[in-house]
Amino acid sequence: MSVSDDIARASRPAKLVRDKIPQLVRASGEEPITSIADDTEYRRLLRLKLREEVEEFVASDDVEELADVLEVVRALVVDLGTEFDTLEQIRDHKAANRGGFSQRIVWYGNRPKLT
Structure with a gap:
């Protein structure tokens, strides 16, 4: 067989x-x-795995599930041909320019402009 x-x-x-x-x-x-998996299947399965792990974290709030999300993100970074440090630099740059999420701001849209 x-x-x-x-x-x-x-x-x-x-x-x-x-x-x-x-x-x-x-x-x-x-x-x-x-x-x-070949390269194409690996990329597809990594993305499915990311969804799976995020769903498991959202359902459980378990930090171990969040660690699984991070492991998949690390694999995706390598598959994309970059380094985790580069991803962290991009994250840091975005945080410096747009902020993070620590202030817990919820946005509902914009008020209409008065004419």
């Missing part, structure tokens, strides 16, 4: 997992069905 046959029979949709998950599954006595 080939890996592609295994993938075709898999009961779950394809999802990106952390690098050590297959060995953890094997250690539990199961045999994972895996493949290595």
Whole structure:
């Protein structure tokens, strides 16, 4: 039986997992069905993983889920061909020019101009 046959029979949709998950599954006595994503699939799956992790954080307010979001962001930064320090510099620049979110300002739009 080939890996592609295994993938075709898999009961779950394809999802990106952390690098050590297959060995953890094997250690539990199961045999994972895996493949290595090509560049296009990796980019697509990273974006789906980001949504998944953000949804899990929003639902739980668990800081561990927020750490998962950060891990996916780090992978996206590398995939985009840049460095995390560069992302942090961009964030810092935006914060300096537009502010952060510490003041908790909620915007509802603008008042109509009086004519």
